[in-house]
Amino acid sequence: MSQLTCIAVDDEPLALGLVASFIDKTPFLKLVGRFSSAVEALEVVHQQEIDVIFLDIQMPDLTGIELARVIEASGTRGPRIIFTTAFNQYALDGFRVDALDYLLKPFNYEEFLRAASKAKAYVELVQKAAAGAVAEVKDEYLFLKVEYQLVRIAYEDILYMEGLKDYVKVHLKSDSKPILSLTSLKALEEKLPPSRFMRIHRSFIVNLDKIAAVTRNSIQIGATTIPVSDQYKEIFNQFLSKWM
Secondary structure, three states, rough: OOEEEEEEEOOOHHHHHHHHHHHHHHOEHEEEEEEEEEEHHHHHHHHOOEEEEEOOOOOOOEEEEEHHHHHHOOOOOEEEEEEEOHHOOOOOOOOHOHHHHHEOOOOOOHHHHHHHHHHHHHHHHHHHHHOOHHHHHHHHHHEEEEEEEEEEHHHHHEEEEEEEEOOOEEEEEEOOOOOOEEEHHHHHHHHHOOOOOOEEOOOOEEEEEHHHHHHHEEEEEOOOOEEEEHHHHHHHHHHHOOOO
């Protein structure tokens, strides 16, 4: 693949210079801009295609978290973000804006390269899927953000998904320990094929192929009974009519 286009954003000149030098010495990265202001960086993001932003969090006018939220709210596939900060209390916020990684200052080149390699792997995966080179994977797998990794999960392996406050717990056939991802059931519902998955409760999406038994008010998957809420009764009854 060609180089990833990158910008570095930090209001501290020394920190900005260090990140820029790390980008310059990494063969698969191309530095196309360095900014001391998130507002200036946002203008560039709107004007040209950027693959990765190395982004400080605590900055005047617009913080790194706020910039990430603006990019996320645009509704298009924006640049991936790697946060660079001296404060570890922002890690959860980093998860919530779907950051690829979180580098805690001071970090060395080895740590930087590890984060940059994650970005490279992510962009390559997205490009292949967009080009149809892995159409069979796109049709049979879900790509889920787990911690700071993009994990491929086969539809066939999913039993059901359980929504928690800030997370979704994905229960698998192959592993008794569920996968935890900082996302929402609504976001997953939009990605999953409706012919294979159905939301039957505000807190549950089920794999239709894994249903072992049904009643008017619940379904059974393995040893787990999952209720059907009133909100989803109509669509569930349409499915249930095929069983009767």
